[in-house]
Amino acid sequence: MREVFGTRPWREPTDTPAIISVCNFKGGVGKSTIALHLAQHFAIRGYRVLFIDCDSQASSTMMFGYRPDVDLDEEDTLYGHFHNPELLGVRKIIRKTHFHNLDLIPSNLRLYNLEYEIAGHMARNQSMEIIDLIAQAVDEVVDDYDVVIMDPPPALGMVSMAVLQAANSMVIPVPPSLVDFASTVSFIDMTRTTMKQLEQLAGRGRPAYNFIRLVGSRVDESKSMHREVLSMMRQVFGGSMTQSVMVTSAEIDNASSRMKTVFELEKPVTSHEVYNRCMKHLNEVCQDIEQDVLRTWASRAGGQI
Ligand SMILES: Nc1ncnc2c1ncn2[C@@H]1O[C@H](COP(=O)(O)OP(=O)(O)OP(=O)(O)O)[C@@H](O)[C@H]1O
Ligand SMILES: [Mg+2]
Numbered sequence: 001m002r003e004v005f006g007t008r009p010w011r012e013p014t015d016t017p018a019i020i021s022v023c024n025f026k027g028g029v030g031k032s033t034i035a036l037h038l039a040q041h042f043a044i045r046g047y048r049v050l051f052i053d054c055d056s057q058a059s060s061t062m063m064f065g066y067r068p069d070v071d072l073d074e075e076d077t078l079y080g081h082f083h084n085p086e087l088l089g090v091r092k093i094i095r096k097t098h099f100h101n102l103d104l105i106p107s108n109l110r111l112y113n114l115e116y117e118i119a120g121h122m123a124r125n126q127s128m129e130i131i132d133l134i135a136q137a138v139d140e141v142v143d144d145y146d147v148v149i150m151d152p153p154p155a156l157g158m159v160s161m162a163v164l165q166a167a168n169s170m171v172i173p174v175p176p177s178l179v180d181f182a183s184t185v186s187f188i189d190m191t192r193t194t195m196k197q198l199e200q201l202a203g204r205g206r207p208a209y210n211f212i213r214l215v216g217s218r219v220d221e222s223k224s225m226h227r228e229v230l231s232m233m234r235q236v237f238g239g240s241m242t243q244s245v246m247v248t249s250a251e252i253d254n255a256s257s258r259m260k261t262v263f264e265l266e267k268p269v270t271s272h273e274v275y276n277r278c279m280k281h282l283n284e285v286c287q288d289i290e291q292d293v294l295r296t297w298a299s300r301a302g303g304q305i
Contacts, residue, residue, distance in 0.1 A: 002046050009046050011146045015297035016210070019138055019148040020289070021167035025190075026183045027154035030173045030217040030246060032060045033256070034285070035151040038171070040263045041286035043102035047146040050094065052105040054078065054134070054163050055153040056112035061104070063259055064097050068108035079111045082118075082133055090137040103145075105137075111159070118158035128198060131158070135166035147293060156190055161198070164191060169210045169296075171289060173217035173246065176229040184214070185236075210296040215285055216245035244284035251278040 002008045011017065022035040032055070039051045053060045058068035066072055074080050081093055090105075097104050121130045138148055152163040164170075174184045214237050220226050234241055254269035255262045262282055268275030294300040 007046075009146075010048065011297050012299035013143075015299050016168065017142050017145055017148060018210070018293040018296065019142065019150070019166060019168045020171055020293075021150045021152060021163050021169070022171045022173065023152050023160065023163065023187075024172050024174065024184055025154055025156045025160070025187045026180055029154075029175055029180060031154070032063075032151050033252060033261075034171065034173050034215065034217065034246060035149050036060055036063055036261050037263060037282055038286055038289055039102055039147075039149045040099060040261055041283075042147045042149075042290065043099045044263065045290070047101065048144060049102045050105070050138075050141065050145045050148045051097075051102060052078070052134070052138075052148065052150045053107035054111070054150050054159055055107055056109050057153065058107040058109070058111075060151045061106040061108065063256070063261065064104050064106065065259070066106055068106065072106055072108045074108070074110040077107050077111050078105060078134065078137065079114055081137055082114060085137075090140045094141065114159050115157045118162065131162050131165055131198065134159075134162040138166050156187070156194065161194060164195065165198070168208070169292070170212045172212070172214045174214050174233065175218040176216055176226040176233060178229060181229060181233055211292045212240060213289060213292060214241045215289075216241065218248045219245040220248045242285060242288040244281065244288050246285050247278065247281045249274065249278035249281070251275050 020038070022031050022038070024031060035051070039049050042049045051060065051064075058066075061068045061072070075084070076093055078093070081090055093105050094103050095106065118130050118133070122128060134150070142148060150163050150167060152160045172184060172187070174180055214233070216230055216233065219230060230245070249262075250270050251262050251265075251268065251274050255265050258265075258269070262275075262278055265275070
């Protein structure tokens with residue numbers, strides 16, 4: 001319909017595609033959940049989206065219907081591309097999904113080997129260039145997309161560094177607990193130091209991030225502790241935090257145990273009330289990030305959705 005009526009929201013060729021890393025080195029904070037819902041949100045709104053699963057746990061790949069270590073070979077992932085970039089070409093590892101306009105580079109356990117193979121490559125060649133492997137892969141195909149979403153592993157290892165080099169924006173999920181808050185501050189600090197070191201060692205420019213957004217994740221507003229930590233986080237991170245938050249919802253848990261996102265559910269698993277509340281929060285978070293993306297596109301001055 002959008003094609004027929006000429007109302008596709010695609011960027012102009014002069015606008016920079018958003019290459020978003022949904023990251024935090026803390027595990028289980030909701031990175032994959034937010035990354036998947038964001039990707040589907042953009043696809044539903046009519047944008048052209050590429051999702052890159054950069055985590056060898058491959059939980060996002062599973063959500064696209066694959067059994068990562070049964071249905072996929074190492075050549076089907078970024079690992080294959082690393083070993084044979086000329087032969088394979090990054091387009092060979094991109095596959096269509098059940099979502100129109102949402103393509104996927106999947107992952108499986110073998111991708112974990114990249115962690116030490118990248119380190120080995122650097123030591124052997126006395127060069128940091130390999131850290132650009134994901135950036136180069138994205139560069140090859142990014143003209144075909146409006147938004148690229150990357151789901152890195154929960155560690156600041158080699159793959160995560162390669163993801164940070166490839167990204168031009170960051171979404172950082174932070175649950176409102178003191179431990180997660182402290183570890184997110186360390187994550188941001190370590191990321192900054194690492195990027196600086198890379199810059200000095202390799203003499204390259206640090207990626208200029210178009211936006212860095214913190215999103216309150218797994219928030220339970222009925223808990224006074226969550227409300228307190230959230231308000232402290234807002235004081236510390238200021239305008240870098242989205243107004244919207246991802247609430248803890250049984251609907252997300254139920255959907256994910258059915259290998260679906262909440263957007264894919266045909267009907268509420270719990271109750272209409274829980275489902276509607278969850279959808280409201282999901283939509284608000286996704287729209288906040290969409291607005292951040294649109295703000296970076298000159299053709300959409302003002303960033304209005
Ligand atoms: N807002 C939420 N409400 C309820 N359950 C959630 C929510 N966010 C995430 N979960 C559940 O918590 C688990 C971990 O979430 P998720 O996989 O998104 O985290 P992650 O940060 O990607 O983890 P990892 O670091 O292992 O990659 C999943 O089972 C997911 O369904
Ligand atoms: Mg994950």
